[in-house]
Amino acid sequence: MATVIRLTRxxxxxxxxxxxxxxxxxxxxxxxxxxxxxYHNPMANEKATVVDNERLDYWLSVGATMSxxxxxxxxx
Numbered sequence: 269m270a271t272v273i274r275l276t277r278x279x280x281x282x283x284x285x286x287x288x289x290x291x292x293x294x295x296x297x298x299x300x301x302x303x304x305x306x307y308h309n310p311m312a313n314e315k316a317t318v319v320d321n322e323r324l325d326y327w328l329s330v331g332a333t334m335s336x337x338x339x340x341x342x343x344x
Contacts, residue, residue, distance in 0.1 A: 270294075273327060274335040275308065276301065285309050288319055288338060290327050303327075308341055317341055 270293040277298060279285035288306035291299065305327070306319030319342055328334070334344065 271302065271327065271330075271332040272335060273305070273324070273332050273338050275337055275341075279311075283311055285311070288341075290332060293333075 271290055272293045273288065273290050274297070275286040276289045276291075277284055277286055286308040287304050288308065289301035290303045290305060291301040295301075303323065305323045306317070309316040324342070334342070
């Protein structure tokens, strides 16, 4: 199973809120996920981003890949 760390969209219309999720790469963007490891709110005044780095390191160590957007958000 190829796992990927990517964003899932939440929130209202024109007010997006994203969760950082570990999921199977064959699932849809907002489909089922294995684990939620953080969130990103681009609409907040300070662009709130929270990611559990311990879990992120674990998933990267077992072979998960990060999407380009998650790489940019986390700075890795």
